[in-house]
Amino acid sequence: MAEERKELIKLESGEAEQPFRWSAGVYGSRFLTELRDNKRFVGVRCPRCGKVYVPPRNVCGPCFVELTELVPVSDEGEIVTFTVVGFGFVDPSTGKQKPVPYGYAVIKLDGADTYILHYLDETDPQKIKVGARVKAVFEEERTGSMLDVRHFTLLDR
Amino acid sequence: MGKRVAVVGVGMTKQRSSRPDVNGQELINEAVRAALEDAGISRRDIDAVVIGNMDHFEGINYVDTWSVDGSGALMKPIMKLTTGGTTGTTVAMAAYYHVASGLFQRVLAIGWEKNSESDTTGAIITAFDPFWDRPIFAGAVAGLALEATQYMHLTGATEEDAAYVAVRERRHALNNPYAHLHINLTIEDVMNSPYLSWPVKMGDMCPRTDGACAVVFASEDVVDEFPHRPAWILAVADRHLWSYTSDPYVNQALETGGWAPKEVYDKVGIRDPLKEIDVAELYLPYSFAGLRYMESLGFCERGGGPALVRSGATDMGGECPVNPSGGVMSSNAIGATGLLRVAECALQIQGRAGDRQVPDVEIALATGFGGCFWSDVLLMGGEMPEKPRG
Numbered sequence: 001m002a003e004e005r006k007e008l009i010k011l012e013s014g015e016a017e018q019p020f021r022w023s024a025g026v027y028g029s030r031f032l033t034e035l036r037d038n039k040r041f042v043g044v045r046c047p048r049c050g051k052v053y054v055p056p057r058n059v060c061g062p063c064f065v066e067l068t069e070l071v072p073v074s075d076e077g078e079i080v081t082f083t084v085v086g087f088g089f090v091d092p093s094t095g096k097q098k099p100v101p102y103g104y105a106v107i108k109l110d111g112a113d114t115y116i117l118h119y120l121d122e123t124d125p126q127k128i129k130v131g132a133r134v135k136a137v138f139e140e141e142r143t144g145s146m147l148d149v150r151h152f153t154l155l156d157r
Numbered sequence: 158m159g160k161r162v163a164v165v166g167v168g169m170t171k172q173r174s175s176r177p178d179v180n181g182q183e184l185i186n187e188a189v190r191a192a193l194e195d196a197g198i199s200r201r202d203i204d205a206v207v208i209g210n211m212d213h214f215e216g217i218n219y220v221d222t223w224s225v226d227g228s229g230a231l232m233k234p235i236m237k238l239t240t241g242g243t244t245g246t247t248v249a250m251a252a253y254y255h256v257a258s259g260l261f262q263r264v265l266a267i268g269w270e271k272n273s274e275s276d277t278t279g280a281i282i283t284a285f286d287p288f289w290d291r292p293i294f295a296g297a298v299a300g301l302a303l304e305a306t307q308y309m310h311l312t313g314a315t316e317e318d319a320a321y322v323a324v325r326e327r328r329h330a331l332n333n334p335y336a337h338l339h340i341n342l343t344i345e346d347v348m349n350s351p352y353l354s355w356p357v358k359m360g361d362m363c364p365r366t367d368g369a370c371a372v373v374f375a376s377e378d379v380v381d382e383f384p385h386r387p388a389w390i391l392a393v394a395d396r397h398l399w400s401y402t403s404d405p406y407v408n409q410a411l412e413t414g415g416w417a418p419k420e421v422y423d424k425v426g427i428r429d430p431l432k433e434i435d436v437a438e439l440y441l442p443y444s445f446a447g448l449r450y451m452e453s454l455g456f457c458e459r460g461g462g463p464a465l466v467r468s469g470a471t472d473m474g475g476e477c478p479v480n481p482s483g484g485v486m487s488s489n490a491i492g493a494t495g496l497l498r499v500a501e502c503a504l505q506i507q508g509r510a511g512d513r514q515v516p517d518v519e520i521a522l523a524t525g526f527g528g529c530f531w532s533d534v535l536l537m538g539g540e541m542p543e544k545p546r547g
Binding site for chain 1: 177178216276278279280282283287288289290291292293294295296298299302303304306307310351352353354355356357398399400401402403404406407
């Protein structure tokens with residue numbers, strides 16, 4: 001080579017897309033259709049230990065038995081823990097920067113024993129408390145996704 | 158009856174924010190050549206290779222075959238493992254199982270990552286469920302922030318308590334020429350750093366790192382061939398509990414991080430871990446982990462993490478120094494990170510840890526942590542154990 005080159009090349013993946021089609025399963029589908037069509041939450045109860053799983057699943061890990069009993073759970077609940085996200089990142093579901101800041105929480109719906117993640121309508125951490133009561137606010141247009149719930153609103157402000 | 162197994166050689170690259178001068182397998186090769194040289198053997202002496210990274214961070218999905226020139230696995234048995242934050246400890250445990258089985262005498266374990274090649278948070282999100290996690294989950298930083306909020310609520314611990322851990326890790330890293338971050342932070346620096354995801358601030362969080370680590374595991378039958386004191390694996394354990402990222406908060410402690418250590422303590426006969434363990438290299442990805450996991454590991458009572466850390470017991474010169482290397486908060490090339498914990502424990506037992514050496518190490522603890530709050534634990538020691546323990 002005539003001269004030493006110091007340039008180091010990077011290859012960009014660009015606008016590459018790799019689409020997937022995931023299966024929600026029977027109980028996941030029931031959960032999501034209830035959310036979409038009736039603005040209702042359902043869970044699945046373990047026949048052995050009685051635990052109500054939300055999000056739904058068809059097996060209880062500790063008991064290792066099949067879950068078949070759908071039970072209604074409330075669209076209200078309480079905050080188990082929360083954060084307010086301030087850093088920017090690429091949302092792999094959209095390929096775009098996630099809009100920040102946003103508050104999100106681990107929420108125990110009344111009647112459920114496991115928890116869901118969802119957005120809060122508050123971004124000031126000083127105004128959010130562990131144990132605070134929250135209620136789901138639904139989108140007008142619903143597609144069968146957790147995002148059919150726009151966010152959970154804090155009930156006691 | 159299985160074979161007893163020791164670490165007999167380690168190699169690591171300097172951990173850096175970005176290594177555009179090498180591709181993945183070239184980076185792997187740096188660590189592998191260093192480990193083979195350290196063990197005084199050649200590629201031909203290796204019977205099998207176990208390699209791990211998080212392949213969605215680089216977007217290359219056949220890392221085991223793609224990297225054979227660099228890893229030295231050409232025409233040898235090779236196995237790839239991808240288990241999130243625990244990848245490096247899982248690689249170490251798999252290499253241990255290979256040798257302990259008696260089927261292989263010298264096994265090379267490799268962990269690596271080039272976090273600079275993608276958006277780490279975006280890539281982490283793709284490790285989780287598309288229906289229940291991905292729409293809301295904001296990756297490791299936010300998942301850990303949820304843990305921090307819950308921990309503070311349950312115990313009364315403060316952000317300043319956590320800052321003590323962040324400062325300790327970065328102070329220790331100043332003794333480690335291989336560490337990524339060499340910054341002398343103060344409590345005020347950490348407290349004044351911007352929130353990434355409340356209550357976790359920039360100063361509380363691990364960096365994104367490019368780096369690799371390789372470790373040679375050898376059977377008791379061949380251990381005398383190697384130049385260094387063997388660093389024996391005394392016992393290993395791993396525990397998984399949950400599927401979805403919203404699940405682990407049902408438990409108000411790091412349960413997998415309590416059960417896995419208890420299992421290795423029971424197997425080895427450790428009753429007072431803080432006193433009996435001479436050094437710990439722990440997978441602490443952020444500062445609050447350095448409080449909460451002290452409790453899970455049995456180093457103190459529930460809620461005692463802040464007082465323990467503030468007492469200096471986990472500093473260099475303390476009862477059980479934690480992360481003399483600077484730990485994960487100073488270097489986090491994710492697939493390498495857990496294996497670096499094992500490599501650092503080996504160097505401590507061998508008395509070869511340089512400026513970060515803890516005096517007279519006989520028992521060392523390495524941990525891995527990942528994903529839905531699962532845990533790997535390896536207990537290592539200077540004396541050959543009575544038997545291999547799974």
